[in-house]
Amino acid sequence: MTCVVGPNGCGKSNVIDAVRWVLGESSAKNLRGDAMTDVIFNGSTHRKAISQASVELMFDNTQGTLPGSLADRNQIAIKRLVTRDGQSLYYLNGSKCRRRDITDIFLGTGLGPRSYAIIEQGMISRLIESKPHELRVFLEEAAGVSKYKERRRETQTRIKSTRDNLERLLDMRQELQSQLDRLAKQAESARKYKELKAQERTLKGQLAVLKWQDFNEKLQQKVAQIAKLDEQLTFLEQAHGGQNDVIASFEQQVNHLAEALNLAQQTLHKTHTELTRAEQQKIHLGEKRTELTESQTKLVQEHEYAQQLLTEQSQSCDTLQKQCSEAAEALAICEAELEEIAALYDSLHSTAQEGEQNLEDAQQQLNKTQTQLNSHNSTFQKAQQALLFQQDKLKDLHAKRDALEAQNSAKALSMERAKQQALVKDMAALQSVSQKLATKLESCELQVKACQDERGELKQKRMEAATEKEMLAEMLGTSEPSSAQSFLSQLKVHPEYRHVVESALLGLTELCLADEPHQQGLWGVTARPHPESVAALIESGIYPSFLNHIKWLGKPCQFTPCSQFILAIDELGEVYGENFVTQPSDNENSELAKYERLEALSLLLPELQQSLSQNEDKLTRLQDALAELTSQTEQAKQDIHRIAQEIAGSKSRLEMLEQQHQQWQLQSEQLINEVERVESALVTQHKEIDHLALLQAQHMEQVEQIQHQVTNCKDAVEKHKREYSQVQLRKNQQQERVHQAKLTLQQAQSAQQISATKSAHLKQSFEQFESSLKANKAQLAQLTVPNQEIKAQIQKLLNSHQAQQEQLEQLDAEVTTAKQKLADKQLSVQDSQAQSLKLKEQKQQLQLQEQSLVVKAQSALEPLLELKQTLKGVLATLNKDMTQGVYQSKLTATSQKLSMLGAVNLAAIEEYDEASARKKYLDEQLNDLTAALETLENAIRKIDRETKTRFRATFDEVNGSLGELFPKVFGGGSAYLELTSDDLLESGVTIMARPPGKKNSTIHLLSGGEKALTALSLVFSIFRLNPAPFCMLDEVDAPLDDANVGRFCRLVEEMSQAVQFIYISHNKVAMEMAARLTGVTMAEPGVSRVVAVDIEQAVQMAHT
Secondary structure: OEEEEOOOOOOOHHHHHHHHHHOOOOOOHHHOOOOHHHHOOOOOOOOOOOOEEEEEEEEEOOOOOOOHHHOOOOEEEEEEEEEOOOOEEEEEOOEEEOHHHHHHHOOOOOOOOOOOOEEOOOHHHHHHOOOHHHHHHHHHHHHOOHHHHHHHHHHHHHHHHHHHHHHHHHHHHHHHHHHHHHHHHHHHHHHHHHHHHHHHHHHHHHHHHHHHHHHHHHHHHHHHHHHHHHHHHHHHHHHHHHHHHHHHHHHHHHHHHHHHHHHHHHHHHHHHHHHHHHHHHHHHHHHHHHHHHHHHHHHHHHHHHHHHHHHHHHHHHHHHHHHHHHHHHHHHHHHHHHHHHHHHHHHHHHHHHHHHHHHHHHHHHHHHHHHHHHHHHHHHHHHHHHHHHHHHHHHHHHHHHHHHHHHOOHHHHHHHHHHHHHHHHHHHHHHHHHHHHHHHHHHHHHHHHHHHHHHHHHHHHHHHHHHHHHHHHHHHOOOOOOOOEEHHHHOOEOHHHHHHHHHHHOOOOOOEEOOOHHHHHHOOOOOOOOOOEHHHHEOOOOOOHHHHHEEEOOOOOOOOOOOOOOEEEOOOOOEEOOOOEEOOOOOOOOHHHHHHHHHHHHHHHHHHHHHHHHHHHHHHHHHHHHHHHHHHHHHHHHHHHHHHHHHHHHHHHHHHHHHHHHHHHHHHHHHHHHHHHHHHHHHHHHHHHHHHHHHHHHHHHHHHHHHHHHHHHHHHHHHHHHHHHHHHHHHHHHHHHHHHHHHHHHHHHHHHHHHHHHHHHHHHHHHHHHHHHHHHHHHHHHOHHHHHHHHHHHHHHHHHHHHHHHHHHHHHHHHHHHHHHHHHHHHHHHHHHHHHHHHHHHHHHHHHHHHHHHHHHHHHHHHHHHHOOOHHHHHHHOOOOOOHHHHHHHHHHHHHHHHHHOOOOOOHHHHHHHHHHHHHHHHHHHHHHHHHHHHHHHHHHHHHHHHHHHHHHHHHHHHHHHHHHHHHHHOOOEEEEEEOOOOOOOOOEEEEEEOOOOOOOOHHHOOHHHHHHHHHHHHHHHHHHOOOOEEEEEOOOOOOOHHHHHHHHHHHHHHOOOOEEEEEOOOHHHHHHOOEEEEEEEEEOOEEEEEEEEHHHHHHHHHO
């Protein structure tokens, strides 16, 4: 038991609000706020507000009491977190989850944001004044029905959803059925259209092939004519061959002369070109000589300027070299001074750190010694308080030990065990009787089932026989009563000879036998039938007289003279007459066989009716016996259930007595041990107080010594800090001088490198000017000799050009003469070429006609590509006797049939198949939904049955427990629960309470204290039945006086053996009862803090 104590307004009730909040409370009003974000700390005078609030509960599940997937977890952590933006998050063992997952864990356990296990301030009086339906909720939670109600609500939601889906599905099926009816007609038209369309495509293909055959025949004729023209053209070309050879020789001579003329022209042109080039070269040499002279003058000037720059740059390099040397020496001096200052800086830095460390160690030792001194002072005071507490406790323990001696329950325990053994024996006897009854019941059920199966078979046989009899009677014409009967019904013939007699009757089977005496002479009854006649086969002895005149052959034969017989019949039923032979009829379907079957059925039907009556009598007897056995079995089960309940109650009472006895023994031993421990602790406590006084004096001396040491250390540290600051300033100044020297050195070195690079470039340019000047002089010397050579070459080219011009004129005259001879010869050949050209034109016309026929033939076959048919396949289906006109007529008729169909939905077949598949799927869905609805309704009924059973049992047990607890709390009186109606699913619960000496007619007439005690009696009655893991009470003892607080404390102490209690109280008696005190303080305004005190640990500390 844990008691939370503290002054008003310090935040004690926040503990219960936090637990209700983390268990899923969703109303800010029930948490004393306007919005859910009000649970977040809004800050105080000296503290700023925070952005979120979180609460976490830890549950010990080492015994595996939680069901489901959490049973294997040793520890369950439930956490809720809310932020300023209003987002609320739940965590289960560190994993994010839903609020419903949290509430589902505690369904049926008594825990929840508004359960009977958490009673906030003022709720205890509201509980007793609750409406009947509100009070029922607490009993449902205790009965574990809350999870069934949640499942029932979910099931009803699913039923509503299923019924909605079912209505939509029925509408869809109805609409789909109308579509199917419409699509069925369209699909039939589409099938007919496809058949006609296929026939049309076939006819079009055949007609196209017939046209192709006509074009192909004409094409073969044109090919023959073209071949004849080719022969004539070949003859003319051979005749022209000789003339072409002569023309070719003339053409070759002309070509040779033309080539010589061209060669002479090319030579002349080449000579002219070389002459022009020589003159241009002469002009170019003159221009180049002028340019070289000007370039030589410019190079001399640049050479002199480069030599001047090179001299100046050499002097600048020497100056920069001296500056670099001076800067390097200054840098070396600065770095040496910096190293000396740095060494002094490091030495002072380490000395200062050592002094600070000594100061820090001395300060820590001072704080530690001061803490020990404060601890010893506190321990000394606690030891003195514990000494007084142990003395008071020793007196209480002696009083409890005397009271416990009077509570020994060993005698009641032995009596309850004897009673339980007797009940177990009665249970064994009843179970044996029940097992025998179950065996008899099973045997009787099997007999009833066999009798019912036999009755079904008899009814089936009777129905089949009656149906067959009606059919035979209808076939034989005896369905209506008549005085005239067929004479075939009077004949009795062996089945082997049945077809022989029918063959002998020759179609007289439909004649009837009259009852008048004068008509019976037709039978001509004969006592002695002829031995060789058919009459000898009749077993009844009564037959028509003409059967004596039909011979019985016995076996098949060719033909036998009948002599005195008019007919002869063999064993196969073949009839031999004077001029005919008749085949036999079917033996199985003969009229005689039908009459015999009809008579057999007439005898069978009464027998079946009699057997059926006997079977029904037997079934009635068996059903009566089965009902009797069932009644006996149910009675035995009820007796077994009653004794089982008595045994369970006995076990419960026995367990309670054993627990009480064990608790008595345990408490007795604990009290003895506690007395011994307290007496020993008192002796130890006195010694500890003396020891603590001695330690306190020693620590006071140590504190004074350490304070003096701390003062010395502080002075040394201040001195080292001043020296350290001075050296650090010198070090920074010297580092700045070193940095400036390095920059000067780097600038001098950079300028020296630039000067060296520039000197190298100047030297290179000077050398280039010298080489260019020498080359220019050499070129001027070389240009003098080529100028004279070019002049001599020009004179030589002029002479050669004149001789080539004369040769060209002579070759031109020879070419003109050869061309005139070639023209005369070509005129003689043109006449024969004209005749050949005429024949070629005729051939070209025929070829055009041939191409036209080829195109027409190909065009005739194009429909085959569109129809996806092959020439070979269509040729195989052609009828050679049918012409194009016949095929065209068939095609026209088919097209007319297609046009008569009108607009056709070709997709109707596929749509019909799809709709049929959809209809089948919807039918399956309908069956599934119907089955699901039935399953859900069965689940609702099962949940209702289970809810009624559990609620009734819980109501009775809570009512009985309330009747026991109420007198304990009030010291007398009575209280009980009542149902507002007979409907266990909806009935409310009211409580009636009558304290000692009062006769109140309603609960509202009770005082505030009486209402609180009555409510506590009810809550603890529920706890006895279904104890929650813990119970939290917020100042429920506020309206009670000291006497009632004492009763309340004893009741809570008794219940705390099985339930963890956390309660808030201002009452001293309630505080003394607690095993642990948790204090809530508000030393800082607006900020609550927890101070927990374990009483047992405090006592042990006081003893030590």
